[in-house]
Amino acid sequence: MGLLSLGTPLAWDDTKKHADHVRKHGITQFLHIWDRLKDRQGDELLWGDEVEYMVVTFNSEEKSARLSLRQSEILEKLQSITDNIASNQGEAHSVPTFHPEYGRFMLESTPGSPYTGNVPDLLLVEEDMRYRRRLARKYLEPNEIPMSMTSYPLLGTPGVFTEPYHDPAGAVSSHSLFLPEEIANPHARFPTLTANIRRRRGSKVAINLPLFIDDRTPRPFVDPTIPWQRNIYPEDSEAKQGAALIDHVYMDAMGFGMGCSCLQLTFQACNVTEARRLYDLLVPVAPIMLALTAASPLWRGYIADVDCRWDVVAASVDDRTEEERGLKPLKEDRFRIPKSRYGSVSLYISDGWLNRPEYNDIEAPYDEAIFEHLRGHGIDSALAKHLSHLFIRDPLVVFSEMVDQDDEASNDHFENLQSTNWQTVRFKPPPINSPIGWRVEFRPMEVQPTDFENAAFAVFVVLLSRAILKYSMNLYIPISKVDENMARAQRRDAVHTQKFYFRKNVFAPGTTSPISTPASSGTSSPIEPNSNGIPFKKERKMRNCFPPPMKPESWEPEGSIEDEYEEYTLEEIINGKNENMPGLLRLIYAYLDTLDVMEPEKVKIGHYLDLVRRRASGSLITPATWIRNFVRSHPAYKFDSVVNQEINHDLMVAVDEIERGVREAP
Numbered sequence: 143m144g145l146l147s148l149g150t151p152l153a154w155d156d157t158k159k160h161a162d163h164v165r166k167h168g169i170t171q172f173l174h175i176w177d178r179l180k181d182r183q184g185d186e187l188l189w190g191d192e193v194e195y196m197v198v199t200f201n202s203e204e205k206s207a208r209l210s211l212r213q214s215e216i217l218e219k220l221q222s223i224t225d226n227i228a229s230n231q232g233e234a235h236s237v238p239t240f241h242p243e244y245g246r247f248m249l250e251s252t253p254g255s256p257y258t259g260n261v262p263d264l265l266l267v268e269e270d271m272r273y274r275r276r277l278a279r280k281y282l283e284p285n286e287i288p289m290s291m292t293s294y295p296l297l298g299t300p301g302v303f304t305e306p307y308h309d310p311a312g313a314v315s316s317h318s319l320f321l322p323e324e325i326a327n328p329h330a331r332f333p334t335l336t337a338n339i340r341r342r343r344g345s346k347v348a349i350n351l352p353l354f355i356d357d358r359t360p361r362p363f364v365d366p367t368i369p370w371q372r373n374i375y376p377e378d379s380e381a382k383q384g385a386a387l388i389d390h391v392y393m394d395a396m397g398f399g400m401g402c403s404c405l406q407l408t409f410q411a412c413n414v415t416e417a418r419r420l421y422d423l424l425v426p427v428a429p430i431m432l433a434l435t436a437a438s439p440l441w442r443g444y445i446a447d448v449d450c451r452w453d454v455v456a457a458s459v460d461d462r463t464e465e466e467r468g469l470k471p472l473k474e475d476r477f478r479i480p481k482s483r484y485g486s487v488s489l490y491i492s493d494g495w496l497n498r499p500e501y502n503d504i505e506a507p508y509d510e511a512i513f514e515h516l517r518g519h520g521i522d523s524a525l526a527k528h529l530s531h532l533f534i535r536d537p538l539v540v541f542s543e544m545v546d547q548d549d550e551a552s553n554d555h556f557e558n559l560q561s562t563n564w565q566t567v568r569f570k571p572p573p574i575n576s577p578i579g580w581r582v583e584f585r586p587m588e589v590q591p592t593d594f595e596n597a598a599f600a601v602f603v604v605l606l607s608r609a610i611l612k613y614s615m616n617l618y619i620p621i622s623k624v625d626e627n628m629a630r631a632q633r634r635d636a637v638h639t640q641k642f643y644f645r646k647n648v649f650a651p652g653t654t655s656p657i658s659t660p661a662s663s664g665t666s667s668p669i670e671p672n673s674n675g676i677p678f679k680k681e682r683k684m685r686n687c688f689p690p691p692m693k694p695e696s697w698e699p700e701g702s703i704e705d706e707y708e709e710y711t712l713e714e715i716i717n718g719k720n721e722n723m724p725g726l727l728r729l730i731y732a733y734l735d736t737l738d739v740m741e742p743e744k745v746k747i748g749h750y751l752d753l754v755r756r757r758a759s760g761s762l763i764t765p766a767t768w769i770r771n772f773v774r775s776h777p778a779y780k781f782d783s784v785v786n787q788e789i790n791h792d793l794m795v796a797v798d799e800i801e802r803g804v805r806e807a808p
């Protein structure tokens with residue numbers, strides 16, 4: 143999570159009254175950062191991951207696995223342990239950090255200091271992730287295990303799914319039929335976020351995932367686990383009034399989405415221009431990586447017909463009013479807003495020549511006054527659009543102590559809106575008074591059960607980030623096609639069933655592929671990279687500061703953007719199809735060949751890249767498919783789409799055994 147300011151949250155009506163104040167000062171704060179740091183140059187590649195866990199309490203006699211709500215005690219303990227290690231080691235920077243998350247059963251961990259571009263750091267990632275997990279594991283209760291599961295299968299089911307039990311009747315923030323108040327981190331920020339999303343929207347959030355219809359699933363499926371007749375909160379009747387769809391898994395609270403875990407990566411760029419270029423390059427990659435990491439087929443005790451968390455999280459924080467959602471004509475509100483504030487990126491932001499305005503082809507409302515203000519300050523239109531689009535949202539939590547700020551010394555109002563716009567990729571300006579530069583955060587991936595997998599995807603993406611910059615790649619496709627890819631990525635078994643829009647020629651005009659031999663489509667495997675005959679000094683370091691592609695003198699944008707892309711399988715996108723589309727992996731291998739990589743490093747990195755290669759080819763299944771298969775082949779499964787306590791327990795045991803390496807899994 144972002145910042146956890148301490149203080150007293152304002153009541154919703156007062157928060158609303160301060161919305162313009164927060165936006166205005168937020169932009170002023172951004173402009174101060176901009177003025178100071180827009181010309182900042184030469185920051186090296188630093189990067190890091192965030193891994194989120196759920197703490198699960200096992201009881202083997204009862205065959206139960208429940209969410210432990212001991213977050214506060216656990217974090218306090220881990221904090222004292224890491225402080226201790228730091229003072230003994232005398233170098234605080236290498237000791238991991240644990241952070242709170244939305245769920246009171248969740249933890250997040252990050253490396254104590256970011257990785258550098260040094261090649262050996264690529265091998266540190268898995269080691270560091272394992273170390274973090276070991277630390278957490280060691281200082282939990284003996285029956286508690288930190289698990290990197292994207293969704294918890296029994297969250298919100300009738301009966302007991304937390305340790306200790308709490309009754310959903312007391313959910314004063316969410317008014318959920320399913321989740322108790324105690325599901326969320328008690329820090330004032332979280333219950334306030336939860337309640338204000340509901341208040342702003344004018345109803346509870348409504349999440350409906352298509353149910354996976356199995357052989358004996360009753361049809362039409364009217365969920366017997368929904369307390370249809372409950373009458374505690376005014377919103378209790380929403381379910382029967384149409385919020386809960388037939389043949390769907392219905393969920394009604396922020397906790398269902400923000401209680402999911404994920405794997406995020408942050409990269410420091412050389413300067414703001416490179417950050418914006420990298421941001422745009424990663425936007426079309428996001429759905430591809432979501433599909434390859436799919437890990438969440440089970441929701442509220444059912445098997446869903448989707449494999450990913452993304453749309454659940456989006457719906458779980460959808461604070462748009464009926465007017466904003468287009469259900470009523472605009473009267474009170476200013477905009478029709480097509481997406482939730484958690485959603486895929488709606489605008490490319492680079493000011494480079496490759497970013498044709500036509501690619502931003504979806505409706506992305508923006509605040510015109512803020513846009514003009516930014517333009518007046520010399521900000522180019524692409525960045526001004528991005529910011530004034532993020533700033534159509536209202537702040538959801540305002541602390542009374544924080545209303546008046548020194549805009550030169552604080553970025554709190556800016557971060558208030560920035561950090562509650564949860565997109566697939568985030569453009570992160572430097573914090574105030576810190577050595578940190580312009581960064582880009584890659585956010586779509588689902589967390590994997592094992593640190594080998596998490597490290598593999600982290601290493602794949604950091605190498606990809608270097609390759610796409612170095613080889614002057616152009617990955618632009620219309621944003622509407624990226625959004626279509628996001629929808630496809632979440633479908634059941636997307637790797638096998640879906641094709642994805644991607645550019646036909648992934649290189650900028652005037653540049654050529656670093657790969658001389660065309661890929662033999664179909665049975666592609668990483669092929670010996672070439673060196674193009676150009677002599678270069680190999681370094682043991684991945685760098686920043688790649689010169690952006692030069693615009694060829696005679697070049698004019700030609701033809702319709704519709705001719706620039708077509709549909710590919712994931713296998714083709716990752717492993718290659720032809721000369722113009724050699725496959726992201728082969729570009730990574732070509733890039734690796736420009737580095738001085740030692741043999742054991744090559745082997746290890748090769749294992750990581752093989753995982754991605756085989757996920758894409760389908761020869762290795764995703765965690766989602768593995769979990770789905772596990773449930774459907776469990777003796778207690780009745781082919782009725784239901785995941786019961788026992789199946790859940792055995793699944794959690796199996797996932798933990800896989801993580802510890804005592805059970806084999808494909």
Ligand code: ADP
Pocket residue numbers: 143144188189190191192241252253254255256257406408409410577578579581583
């Ligand atoms: P947030 O929750 O706001 O996204 P976190 O602080 O949890 O951010 O995680 C940020 C990640 O960025 C961590 O992996 C950290 O190691 C990494 N990081 C820290 N400093 C830098 C930097 N200068 N450049 C790139 N990454 C960094």
Ligand code: MG
Pocket residue numbers: 143192194243250
């Ligand atoms: Mg997090």
Ligand code: MG
Pocket residue numbers: 143144192241250
């Ligand atoms: Mg974090």
Ligand code: MG
Pocket residue numbers: 143144
């Ligand atoms: Mg965060």
Ligand code: MG
Pocket residue numbers: 143144145
């Ligand atoms: Mg943070």
Ligand code: MG
Pocket residue numbers: 143192406583
């Ligand atoms: Mg993050």
